[in-house]
Amino acid sequence: DVVMTQTPVSLSVSLGGQVSISCRSSQSLVHNNGNTYLSWYLQKPGQSPQLLIYKVSNRFSGISDRFSGSGSGTDFTLKISRVEPDDLGVYYCGQGTQYPYTFGAGTKLELK
């Protein structure tokens, strides 16, 4: 199985600040078709996860450009700029390159 390692486990940020979350995979996430299936999700308290970013750097419909994804191979980053109260929750990276699909353990974003 592909192991997804997220760091840090938790993050404190001031409103308006910027944060980065790292996600590393135990194997390359480049699929045979050339695509890299790395996604980022946000789970707000008491809610279902929601898709933010797919295929490393593509923002899902309706997602603010304050969220950006980057990376390649086994090393990926989610950056959030100008943090707002609605951004708080747990962020997960997930890979869809190979079965079984796997997720990182999550990064909790809290207010400082």
Add this chain to the structure above:
Amino acid sequence: QVTLKESGPGILQPSQTLSLTCSFSGFSLSTSGICVSWIRQPSGKGLEWLATICWEDSKGYNPSLKNRLTISKDTSNNQAFLKITSVDTADTAIYYCAREGSRTFAYWGQGTLVTVSS
């Protein structure tokens, strides 16, 4: 508008079979490239992918649950199903269904809580 809604028994006893239903609208499981997946989350813990079924009836299962999982669909009624046999307390979790496209979970249901207890 894409919506998904999970339904299940709420509570069941160890060794029983868990049957879950995902009822969805706004898309069809007969459309090329569309899949529906099941993902679960124990209270306070992370996400675990369980199974996926796609438009052409291909299926994928998480081998960590060995042969306990069966995923199926009813395209005419816009539903997908998951059965988990021989449940125990470790299967207590919120179970989500999600529409998968391009190997990502773009739309999620609200989840249904399943508790396994004697």
